[in-house]
Amino acid sequence: MEGKKTYKAHVMVLAYHGQGHINPMVQFSKRLASKGMKVTVSAMLSTTKAMKSASSAVIFESIYDDTTEGGVAAQGGFKAFLERFEASGSQNLTELIKKQEISEYPVKCLVYDANLPWALAIAKDFAIPGAAFFTQSCAAIASYYPMHYEILEKPLPLPAFSMPGLPPPKIPNLMSLGAVTGKHSPIIKQICKQFDDIENAEWILFNSFDKLEEEVVKWMSNLWTVRNIGPTVPSVYLDNRVENDYDYGFNMYKPSTEACMQWLNTRETGSVIYVSFGSAASLNADQMAEMGEALKQSTKSFLWVVKPTEQSKLPANFVEETSEKGLVITWCPQLEVLAHKAVGCFVSHCGWNSTVEAISFGVPVVAMPQFLDQMTNAYLVERVWGVGIQPKENEQNKTTAEEIGRCINEVMNGEEIRKKAIQWKSLAKEAIDENGSSDIHIDEIISRIVAL
Structure with missing residues (x-):
């Protein structure tokens, strides 16, 4: 008989909706799994159904039934969806982590999409580290940071990162996020919620690598414990160390x-x-x-x-x-x-x-x-x-x-x-290779989690 699989520790990953958010987090999960970690990815039901075949090394669990309770296109628009996802998802995520407490591998860390800042409080309730995962560039997040303090009407704790000549961001036409009040649009206010309580996260993770955004990472390191763990591209295209990792596994449309x-x-x-x-x-x-x-x-x-x-x-x-x-x-x-x-x-x-x-x-x-x-x-x-x-x-x-x-x-x-x-x-390629900067960051995170 084949021996029972053993793991170093168990990590819960909370994914946001949308292809651009899900894929990098699942790729990071595959990387953790390849290094001996048990990884559970929690997400909306439609996502977990689509991702079941993405990787046999990663477990997928639904914490929100968007097919019944309503997805992004349901009544009330984007704002109502986010409210439903938080109310139902936070409760179900709590129950999922609690269920694991009596298992052989209780959850030792919660990695959450930074767009879901309410997840950090759940990590704290279980006395486990929470790691915010940003699916945008370090530089983009640095560009939003001053807006966050303008919304709070507080002074910046350090001078903004300089990007001379950067144009102001164009705002997309999204479903209602509420009425326009003050200087910033509802979408900017929603984006800036990513910074809520972020100073209490154990790590701030980016799908980037150190040499790609060297200067902004230096600036950001004065605020948070930043770790670049990318590029989160399937392994066959980079170091080929994750077995059978050819594809992200999630597409909104069927590719020809x-x-x-x-x-x-x-x-x-x-x-x-x-x-x-x-x-x-x-x-x-x-x-x-x-x-x-x-x-x-x-x-x-x-x-x-x-x-x-x-x-x-x-x-x-x-x-x-x-x-x-x-x-x-x-x-x-x-x-x-x-x-x-x-x-x-x-x-x-x-x-x-x-x-x-x-x-x-x-x-x-x-x-x-x-x-x-x-x-x-x-x-x-x-x-x-x-x-x-x-x-x-x-x-x-x-x-x-x-x-x-x-x-x-x-x-x-x-x-x-x-x-x-x-x-x-x-x-x-060098960043994710064995002993590359991103690989070292991942190993450091794993070591800290295992030691808990």
Whole structure:
């Protein structure tokens, strides 16, 4: 008979909703599991159902039934969903941790998405460490920090981190989070709740690595115990130390994997423009027309991800007119695409996961941020890391086809940009390799938990 599996200790991971939040936390969970930890990921029911096959090394438990009680699109909008999730989820998470107390492996640490700050109080109730996990960049969180103190009407405890030339964040159109009161919008106030009681968290974790955000980590370390544990990209693409770790395991849309990869296999090395704006961002019809025209005018091939909800915005007859050099699909396996030798650049909204993936694969970026932290990430891509270019908007806040085309050409043909992209790819792999900075941070966290 096969012997009973033993673990070093048990970690509970609380995930937020949304692909961009779930995937990095599950990847971190896989990494912990590969190092001998028992890991339980708690999340909404729809998420745990979708993730059951993501990893046999990680346990998935539902703490909120969004199919019955209501998800993001249910009555009352986003604000009501968050309130329901906190009320029901906090109670069920407490019961789940309590249930483990009489098991062989009681929970020794709670890692929670920083968007769910109420989880820290639960950790304290059980006298276990709580670790806040941010799914945005260190720099983006640093940019929100002064707003948090403005909302509190308190002075900053230290000067703000300097990012000269960073534009103010664009605010997305989200379901109601309440009435606008004061200087900051409801979405900014909601984001700043991530800082609630954060000084009492044992660790502040980021899907980043030390060399990528060196200066901001130094600044942030004056506030909290910061540990970068990324990039949280499936192991096969980095160090290959986590067995059978090829994919994140969660997609909001079904990817057209076979058609996509077969098409890429017919293209020359570095010849394809990959365009994707992620699961949440979208272009308006005018900007879609400019993007379409830029791709049509380009001499390069292109792979354009246009979500099912965006298909109606495509220019008339665009797919038929560009079929010889382009492929338009509703979703794709982004990791496999970025790893493919045919891809020469990534036209991206610069969500943090997409940005980290581009860095990890050494793919230069044409940065077209749409809202919030994407503005900061695009700033880093162009002005700090030098791995891409951000096209300029005109007086109508639109980026023209000519400007997009100029930037694509510069990124596809720019020797210096490509050189820097390859350098950062090497540093990303180095960070998560054995004895790399992120790997050392993970081992340190595990050692502390085991010692409890």
